[in-house]
Amino acid sequence: MKFNKYVRYMLMFLKLSTITVMAGIALSGCSDQSTQSQAPGKAALAPRTIEVCGQPVIFDQVPQRAVVHGINLIEMFLALKLQDSLVGYGGLRDIRRLPAPMQPLLARVPDLSSQGMNLETLLNAQPDFVFSGWSYGFRQGQITPASLNELGIASYVLSESCIRQVARERVSLEDTFNDLLNLGRIFGIEARAETLVNAQRAQLSDITTALQGVTHKPKVFVFDSGTDIPVTTGRYAMPQAMIEAAAASNIFDDLSSSWMRGNWEDVIARNPDWIVIVDNDQPTPDGKRQFLLSKPELADVTAIREQNFVLMDFSEATPGPRNVEATRRLAHALHPQLVTLP
Known part of the structure; x- marks a missing residue:
């Protein structure tokens, strides 16, 4: 400069x-x-x-x-x-x-x-x-x-x-794709960005096509952090789009923001089938898992009783180039008979 x-x-x-x-x-x-x-x-x-x-x-x-x-x-x-x-x-x-x-x-x-x-x-x-x-x-x-x-x-x-x-209106995996394409335009590398995005769109299409016939959509709770009050994702955070693409539903899709506080009472009442633990190093993923398993009031929650957990890195659960890969892993956990891992 x-x-x-x-x-x-x-x-x-x-x-x-x-x-x-x-x-x-x-x-x-x-x-x-x-x-x-x-x-x-x-x-x-x-x-x-x-x-x-x-x-x-x-x-x-x-x-x-x-x-x-x-x-x-x-x-x-x-x-x-x-x-x-x-x-x-x-x-x-x-x-x-x-x-x-x-x-x-x-x-x-x-x-x-x-x-x-x-x-x-x-x-x-x-x-x-x-x-x-x-x-x-x-x-x-x-x-x-x-x-x-x-x-x-x-x-x-x-x-x-x-x-x-x-x-x-909503959050979508297209948000990540559009950000990548916009960066490509800003930096004059449109072809490079389009190649990356087209590959990811094709991978996402494989997942959603495999899940087209799913009628029962498991309920998912995203646990980021918090002990007294859980930090989770509302309907405008990227995990919402990933959960939908994996033929499931976010138990906090009625929260009208992105990352925000929920409450344990609703977790219990909404009884998730699966819990996505977000690894942001605060504390370790296993520390979060052990905390959830040791919380007495959660003992009858299906995901806790069956120990149904999926781990996502913070950078997988937020907009980035690994969203589609993490969506496939989530879809495989929820629907192993329909979605396979590479």
Whole structure:
């Protein structure tokens, strides 16, 4: 990035002084991020309009210095072979959480934060593009697409996370596919993105075709974390789409958000046949399993009594390139006679 633009970033940072002040000048949500200015030294891109959280955003240059925040978003970026564009990443507590073939791809990329985004650290990386999502890295009053736009930094928001800002009809595995295709358009690698997405759509079609005749749909409880109150997935989180594709039903599909709190009373009353344990390392998956098995009030729940558990990595249960693979594994557990594993 040119020195004068970096100075402009830092002057803007000093002007804003604090993240709270920065948020005050930012317009809410994605709605004001309608264009991205042309920067010196950028590769030209035929202007293309991409819908981001329901609002049109024009991209007319290929990002050269990208930052990605969120393990599943990092996997999307690496699946598209965009690692050479990365100048930093965040939201990855341990690089060993990535699939083994992806780990070396981040070897020379700075880890900016294992937790939330930090504005000063982000600006030090001199990015011209940030890919994240609401509640993944973007948060009102902190770093948002609008505040980045004030700094001259383009961004793209994970589609599933837009429910935190705008109303949506439903969540779908197509959300992940569309994000991959949109990244392909932004970075000028449309053919590469289409090849990846077409392969995944074909795999998903194999699963749903095999399950077309299913009439009994097992009930599934997604357990992310929590002891007194369980964190689970409502009807706008990616596991909802995966459970539906696996010919099952989410017991909390009446919760009108994505990842949120449920309650144990409803778990008992709705009596799930299966429990999906999300491995986010807090605590270990076996620790969560043992906790559920030891909770006396759950003893008569079918999934507990029959010990019907399916494990998913956090990056499998959130939008990313491993959603279809995890859907197949879930479908096989629920309908082993119809869906086989490779």
